[in-house]
Amino acid sequence: MAPKVLVSDKLSETAVQIFRDRGIDVDFQPDLGKDKDKLAEVIGQYDGLAIRSATKVTEKILAAADNLKVIARAGIGTDNIDKIAASKKGVIVMNTPFGNMITTAEHAIAMMFAVARQIPEASASTHAGKWEKSKFMGVELTNKTLGVIGAGNIGGIVCDRARGLKMKVVAYDPFLSQAKADKMGVEKVELEALLTRADFITLHVPLTDQTRNILSAENLAKTKKGVRVINCARGGLVDETALAELLKSGHVAGAAFDVFAEEPATSNPLFGLPNVVCTPHLGAATSEAQENVALQVAEQMSDYLLTGAVTNALNMPSVTAEEAKVMGPWIKLADHLGAFIGQMTDEPIKAINILYDGVVSEMNLPALTCAAVAGILKSANPEVNLVSAPVIAKERGVQISTTKQDKSGVFEGYVKLTVVTDQRERSIGGTVFSDGKPRFIQIKGINIDAEIGEHMLYTTNRDEPGIIGALGQTMAGSGVNIANFTLGRTEPGGEAIALLYVDAPVPQELTSKLRDTGLFQQIKPLQFNVG
Known part of the structure; x- marks a missing residue:
């Protein structure tokens, strides 16, 4: 019996035909994903589910998916899929991470041009018959310094295009090696240097605990006067309220945003401000990119369902x-x-x-x-x-x-x-x-025997009396319960380590208290996916 796949979002006819050509029984219902109750009602019939962003694959949907083996997202982001619930259900989650890189990078470059020359406002003014030629004085990109935060796949393409525009490119990325930066023809810098030097700043990082509000009010205040900020990556990377205030004061000359902290963005501190260009998350919205990711998702799902080959799986x-x-x-x-x-x-x-x-x-x-x-x-x-x-x-x-x-x-x-x-x-x-x-x-060459838990705390110190007691008392004082406590040392009086498995995330208050004791050289809360 042929595997059965449901396509619940808009996918190209060419992609749907790939399923058919490979012998997959495909059910193309591009509007079904918007009806979560109907989706839950029918999902049990299918071996595979192909989606874009409209379909929300929740725990409830997965509970009803008795035959589902694979979910594939035509695109990169999988926030609309409950990956933990999918893993528990034994369902593979795939995406297509490389299909829309060029399109997203090009959108960032287009937004940079738009804000440099105030194109949207000038267009609206001209449409209104005003001919305000002197009002819209722009700036050239040539010889300006572009600060790229995140020099991975998309950021790397932006760097390449910017160099073609004769811009000076500085890049901040903790995982960018000097050799790679040299090959890319960009200057590798720390974030502080990028903020103070860049005429334009563009972001190309995912939203994580480390990158959330990377352009905070504090960091935005460090930027050079007249900077222009572009975000076509993820909402939440920039403190939008702080940016709005700096736009009003004139410190920031312009901004171009394709993504927002809350989406759909029907209101935002940036809306209505002069020289702020906003688009509704169009980074991957070109016919070429949509076709590329659609074709990839059809091939990947067919390969898995017919041969067991796994490509671009996020949880397997x-x-x-x-x-x-x-x-x-x-x-x-x-x-x-x-x-x-x-x-x-x-x-x-x-x-x-x-x-x-x-x-x-x-x-x-x-x-x-x-x-x-x-x-x-x-x-x-x-x-x-x-x-x-x-x-x-x-x-x-x-x-x-x-x-x-x-x-x-x-x-x-x-x-x-x-x-x-x-x-x-x-x-x-x-x-x-x-x-x-x-x-x-x-x-670090020190023998231990540590059980691995979801929430852990790692510390290092000199081996001396009282450390364990201080550690235990401080954790108790912060209400943190220890499930497992493992110790190790190089030699008596030498370097010592502790790895603690705790019942809940380690609060910032605890790490601050431990630092205040002056007893520890390193204090690092850790998280592990033990599901």
């Missing part, structure tokens, strides 16, 4: 069904090792070295390596997956190497992950116990 490694039972816990371990390193590392990564020892060395190492690299990169970009992680690492000039060796210690197998930056090397090792649970067994 690229492994065969036979490998999955054995490799599953090791893939989870590799992801946890990477997540630890990623959350601990702020500076650009030059190299990632992975050692596979014992039984794990005979497994599907490319999948394990992808899981480890994805774990590292996801701390900066949650949209990274097992397929895109090596590509992104390569684009950023990160060298990835693997070594395999026969059993050399007390464990049947283990994985050791080492990351190299200009400042330091950081390493962590782990294994999978007989119960199938991943464990951390070594950090």
